Amino acid sequence: MKEGLSQAAVQDLLQDPKGFMWIATRDGLNRYDGQSFITYYARQGDSTSLNNNQVWGLTLDSQGNLWVSTDFGMGRYDYQQDQFHQHIPIPSAPYHRWNNLLSLYALRNDDLLVGTRDGVLYFDQETEEFRYDLFPELRDLQTYSFLETDSALFIGTNYGLFVYDLDYEYQQTFDELPLEVEIDRQLTIHALYQDSQGRIWIGTARGLHQYLPAEKRLVPYLNKNVPDVWNEIHDILEDEQGQLWLANNVLQRFKDSVFLEPFVHDPADAKSLSGDLSYDLGFSQDGVLWVGTNGYGLNVFNPNRYPFHLLQFQPDRDFSLNHAYVGNFFETPEGWILVGTAQGLDVVDFEHQQVIHSQPLYYPGSQKRVRINFFKSGSQAGVYWVGTNMGLLLYDLNTRQLSLPPFSMTIGGVNSMVWINSEEAILGSPSGLYRYHSATGAVYAYPIDPDDPTTMNYNVVTNLTQIGQEVWVGTTHGLCVLDLASGKFRPYSQNPTDGHSLPNDYVKNVFEDRDGTIWVTTWGGGFARYRPDTDDFLVYNTAAGLPNNVVYGIMQDEAGYLWMSTNAGLSRFDPDEESFFNFSEADGLQSDEFNTGAYLKASDGTFYFGGINGVNWFRPEEIEIKTNAPPTLITEFHLTNQPGGSTAAGILPASVLEKDTLVLDYDQNDFRVRVAALDFLSEEPNAIRYRLLPYESEWRNPGPHSSLNYTSRAPSTN
Template identity: 25%
Template sequence: MDRNRAMDVSVNDLVQDETGNFYFGTDFNIMIFDTLGNLSVLNPEQVSGQEKFEGSFVRNLQFDSHGILWAGTNNGLYHYNPRNNQMAYFKLPFDSFQNKEIWEIYLDEEGVLWVGTYSAGLFIVSPDDHSVEPVTLEPRLNRTETVRAVSKGVFGEYWIGTRGGLYAYSKARGVTGFYKHDERDPRSISNNSVLSVLNDARGETWIGTRGGLNLLAKSKQVFHHFGALPGDNNYLNSSIIYAFWIDDEGKIWIGTEDGGINIFDPETGKYEYLVARENQPNSISQNCIKAFLDDKRGNLWVGTFLGGIDVINLKTREINHFKHTPGKAGSLSDNRVWDFCIDRNNDIWVATSGGVDRFIRQTNSFEHFPQLNGDNQVSWIEPDSKGNLWMGSLDEVIVYNPELNTISRFAEHTRAMFEDSRNRIWIATIDNGIALYSAETGALKYYNEKDGLANNQALCILEDRSNNLWISTTNGLSKFNPDEEFFRNFTSKDGLSNNQFCYGAAMKTSDGQMLFGSVAGFNLFNPAEVLNEDTDVPIVLTDLKIFNKSVPIGNGKKSVLQKSISETGHLVLNYDQNMFTVEFAA
């Protein structure tokens, strides 16, 4: 065979075996270039009764840990044993009408193969027992059934590139993220058609698409963003978020500014919307949702702005309404409802623009407590472990003990209270950061921008499993170690959807993940996956200038640069070349 002519073909993939032989996948077969320099076409023995291999368009080649060569072709999947020169067809569970093209074969650290197909999605194949397990990728969108790339990331997740977007996948949890192009977001993936994925030695993820090359930095892979696009149930219908609640099925209920309640199903990636409808009593009262409360009796209480309270029976979806009726005793104090809480006696308390009410379950009515803040607005209310109720008016922190009937007041402009795992009380202020508080004496210490907080207007506080506090602000998110009194801040540059967070919109899930709502949707992340600040960044020299002019690379003895500045070990300059600039990237 004419070796030069034989190689004048398209080579789609190549691999090398343990002895040094090269195998090339071409448009018509597999070719072998052995260690003696001989080039030949693979001519294997075919298992009788199976689909013939010869003439196949070979797109992928991959050796498994047993030295068996797997070949992905336009006719399906084959495996070749070099020891006995036998080729066998491997049957994947295609439907009879489906295209059988193989587009990816990836060998992971556990020795199993991830096989991406054109029309049937992704399969995990065990070379040991030849078992096949389909990989469920949700949401299923147009062209996501074509899997063209698989790569393992620094956090142990797998990155799966399809014609319809990019999935992050965990063997334990399934799909953990989905990325697709959004014309409104310049930071989104440049094109849904993913051709290749590479995770480099630093843990950065490089994504090749039909729209160019994308880099997803490892530090930005932690924050998952969920945005709004009205009319498409793969998105929120409103971008401003005020409240969260998670039901027993793991669905996330989201209170929005003007889109009612959005119910997100992480399994499907789809949203259901509960919105106000005129002349329909069994709809919610208003589309501006400020608060949720699970009453532990099978009902979800919904605080609305101008619509009072809606109580949703979670089993039947029937909705009861409580509203302010002027002159009627026992009605809600005001239809502008800001927050709820349940005390240690399982009584429900309501913070409204007309003060504080307690719900009387026996009479289905409300008792007003004017002694707390008259008929004036209370923006939040929260119980502590000692039986106190903490609440924030427009200019005070009010601490009320219902059992002792005691009230303490402290001048403060606030948005939230949080009691941590050590029973310390933290207050989010809107002008002085966060404050460590005492129910008896008020503020003990403030932590604000001077101490490293992202912004003095603090909104919500949560605690992670390592006892760090996470504070949302109007200019980013802060992580705070109370013992070391150290802050670390995160902004949109770190992968957050937006720096402007919203009051009330924060929740920790049962598995330790955190939800924070903003004016541009919400972020979901696991604090344990947030990397420490990366100071080990390689520096690359990119240009040398003398008197503000770039120095060219030359071959002469007088040339300053004999090769690229990035590859130059030392420089020798004349005495009159005393103004120079070195540019670098990191």
């Protein structure tokens, strides 16, 4: 994340009790609400501004006060006034090393420890005074980290680790305790952390250490299989699973004494770590991990993101598609997935993340590349029927060869195929609908007669689905249902004046769920539930919650939900509640745009969806829907185009964050409100709704816009 951040070197970060993320940089302090940044700077001669633009550290005391250390003292942020209360150790000597505050730590009694370039200061919140004499042995040392436990105070410096007792009730002395283990005084201590089991972890310039005071030993953990720079531990955090996250220039997890696969910068992957100089870590309340880097901005990573696995075209990797565009899937008896791409064919073992085989496909006897529309099983093991833009072919997985079927046909490209018995198939083509006998090669073309409604209504066939003794035929000009016994058709088409007609004539897919309900997806009209009792359709589109009205594939999971691929991501539909939950590229999808025919429910229940930038595969039961609404705050109130607090009447506070009620004069009736939903899980803005009582009885839905405008409101006493 670089957009809006004041500077790319992140030196500390945290989330305050209101939900805002605060990011300290070398050029200003940033507050982020999930949508936009506000940056605080020092202003010369203004004691209510930030002390200095070089911001080193952040901490919160037990009252929720935010404290900020800089190159010239520290400040406490005042939410009520949206300003700072400055505290400077030696105000008369601007360049004194005690004024360079590298780190801050709030003790349990709410007083502060202040790490400087010349030792440690103690700040008494009640008297607002600094003590300079409590840690004489730390003079001339730079202090980077603190940790208060039930029994001791740990301080990390550029000259090793120091431990003190906690008898500071009257702030008289901190007695240094002897370390029972030897620590190299030349070892810089960057990070100190106590995990949920009470274990003390030390991040140093030469690896991770665990301090075991009861056993009087220090256990080093050095990752010997990585560059030395990866053993420089700048920050440590624990997640809900009990694993440690380490900012060690890259980003690495540590669990059960084992260093797990690191997250590193990959120039070919825009979603990788922005740079291999990670310095600071922080978890927000929603479980999002924030990674600050030294010069590469801020990274936001959700360890609990939806488990959408991804396979893309990444030619520098072994596990890669041969092309980004994916058009179809087929599962072999071995459990492999045949993936048709714009380049040809990939045979993929997704379970072991291995590409078994990859090849371009050419029409037999030529150098003309074919585009695969579908695969179907054949009568011979390992040999598959393949519908292509150049006709129906056979593919032998054993020899990896395409061949012509025993009997030639002249119907052109084949878009879809269903076997109606062991020897006969219905073929859908851009040139019409055909009945094909594989043993004899006989082909029968179903006629199109505009004067006979029991014939086909159009010749461009997009999709075929057999349901009982009927074949539902999707075309670009409506839907036809073929009765196999009589050879007659039942047509359906869109009627703009009938809300229960087919929603669009361009039919993409027909699907029968486990309850026997038939669903029809379309290009541009959303999808529809077929109602046999009334022989019409119940339509669902963007007005009902669908993300986009182009719906490609539809599949049902074991819980009964329907999953659909669209031109705006995936959508999970609950048929009982008639409710949607939508997923976008920000949730881990290959892109928001998926493709015709690129969907498969494998025999083990795994779902595969393909699009313009690869494949997503996942188990639907592992997708836990997050429905909790994020905290929502009014962050700005502008009256007659002036920010709150700057009006002539002076009736508004400088910040609305601390106010439950605002009272306006009768003639102050033009105003604008900005609302922030503090959501860091999604890159997409949250939709909000609002109303102004007593003027509005209905909720207004402005979509993702966060500014609410009212003009010329009449006075009200309600």
